Amino acid sequence: MSNASGWHGLKRLFVQITPVIACLVGTEPVLADKPVFKIEISNHLFMPAEIVIPANTKVKLMVHNLDATSEEFESYELNREKVIMGKRKAVIFVGPLAPGEYPFFGEFHPETAQGKIIVE
Amino acid sequence: MLLTSVIVVLREVLESALLISVLVALSGTLGIPRRWVAWALGLGLAGAIGFSLGFNTVSDWFDGVGMEVVSASMQGLIYLLLVAFALLVLWNTNSTHTGSLLIRLIMVLIVALAVAREGVEVLIYMYAHTESLPHFIHALTGAVIGAAIGISVGVLLYYLLSYPAIGKSPTTGLVLLGLIGAGLLSQAVLLLIQADWVPSHLPLWDTTAVLSESSVTGKLLYVLIGYEATPTAIQVSFYFGGLAVLLTIAVLTAVPRSRST
Numbered sequence: 001m002s003n004a005s006g007w008h009g010l011k012r013l014f015v016q017i018t019p020v021i022a023c024l025v026g027t028e029p030v031l032a033d034k035p036v037f038k039i040e041i042s043n044h045l046f047m048p049a050e051i052v053i054p055a056n057t058k059v060k061l062m063v064h065n066l067d068a069t070s071e072e073f074e075s076y077e078l079n080r081e082k083v084i085m086g087k088r089k090a091v092i093f094v095g096p097l098a099p100g101e102y103p104f105f106g107e108f109h110p111e112t113a114q115g116k117i118i119v120e
Numbered sequence: 121m122l123l124t125s126v127i128v129v130l131r132e133v134l135e136s137a138l139l140i141s142v143l144v145a146l147s148g149t150l151g152i153p154r155r156w157v158a159w160a161l162g163l164g165l166a167g168a169i170g171f172s173l174g175f176n177t178v179s180d181w182f183d184g185v186g187m188e189v190v191s192a193s194m195q196g197l198i199y200l201l202l203v204a205f206a207l208l209v210l211w212n213t214n215s216t217h218t219g220s221l222l223i224r225l226i227m228v229l230i231v232a233l234a235v236a237r238e239g240v241e242v243l244i245y246m247y248a249h250t251e252s253l254p255h256f257i258h259a260l261t262g263a264v265i266g267a268a269i270g271i272s273v274g275v276l277l278y279y280l281l282s283y284p285a286i287g288k289s290p291t292t293g294l295v296l297l298g299l300i301g302a303g304l305l306s307q308a309v310l311l312l313i314q315a316d317w318v319p320s321h322l323p324l325w326d327t328t329a330v331l332s333e334s335s336v337t338g339k340l341l342y343v344l345i346g347y348e349a350t351p352t353a354i355q356v357s358f359y360f361g362g363l364a365v366l367l368t369i370a371v372l373t374a375v376p377r378s379r380s381t
Contacts, residue, residue: 058316069248090184091183093313093316
């Protein structure tokens with residue numbers, strides 16, 4: 001009887017600890033396939049200007065710059081910045097994020113290039 | 121548009137300007153002629169031009185995250201060179217021996233790497249505004265103003281550090297290098313997170329409400345000490361680990377001096 005409860009205690013401890021270890025080692029997020037979201041830049045505008053991504057998940061943003069001029073994808077809230085040359089694509093990994101709104105902008109043309117990621 | 125280019129260029133120039141002015145002030149403290157700066161700037165500029173010409177090639181490396189990996193490596197290398205530099209300064213203050221050639225070489229490498237990394241961003245920004253002449257003139261005017269402010273701050277810091285009461289000992293300069301170096305290390309980790317080479321987690325804390333990274337103070341502190349409103353645990357550990365190493369060396373340079381007097 002005491003043995004069984006001991007086993008349950010151990011199992012409970014393991015269940016509680018495993019996500020912590022996985023989180024620290026980071027195997028899970030690195031190995032898992034990430035959902036891909038596409039954004040285009042055209043005439044110094046982001047299209048779509050708003051994308052919705054799942055909470056607590058790492059996602060892969062594929063940003064395709066259709067303009068001839070380069071742009072820098074920048075976001076203070078997401079802690080991301082990446083230069084995308086004209087007529088080229090770029091990969092930016094984002095997250096995991098808590099639910100909320102995370103604005104981003106094109107640092108080279110911030111007057112028009114504005115967008116946000118909504119995490120739900 | 122004008123303000124945007126002022127800010128973009130100022131941020132890049134300021135990062136290198138601070139590093140350069142601390143190193144130049146320190147070479148004054150160590151009695152090393154300042155001619156190495158010209159070599160470092162020339163090398164850095166050439167590096168920036170070469171880097172921007174090969175930008176697309178580098179970007180395509182490692183499945184599209186080549187730029188992050190290369191930038192992070194450059195920043196990590198700057199940090200390691202800063203540690204080597206600090207150790208040589210410590211060795212120098214402990215003996216009459218001057219490893220000045222090696223110190224000069226390390227300073228040239230640090231500044232050249234920093235200028236190449238920041239310079240490429242300025243060049244690409246300017247290139248992005250070559251679609252029309254009025255656009256370019258606007259961007260260029262802003263860039264000149266931004267660069268002028270950045271260089272002025274650097275010159276001001278240089279004179280402050282060369283002030284006899286501070287300039288006699290390398291300790292203050294090394295403490296500043298510790299803060300700059302820790303910021304570079306934390307940025308390098310962030311770049312590797314962006315590239316998905318280092319796992320990312322939810323931020324440890326969020327100080328956006330207290331001090332937003334998009335505010336002027338936030339941007340300034342980002343450049344000065346690598347301020348982040350929402351850092352992850354890995355970034356925080358690298359920041360404080362990196363800071364601890366350089367601060368320890370900085371403090372040690374102050375110890376033998378007080379003993380000998």
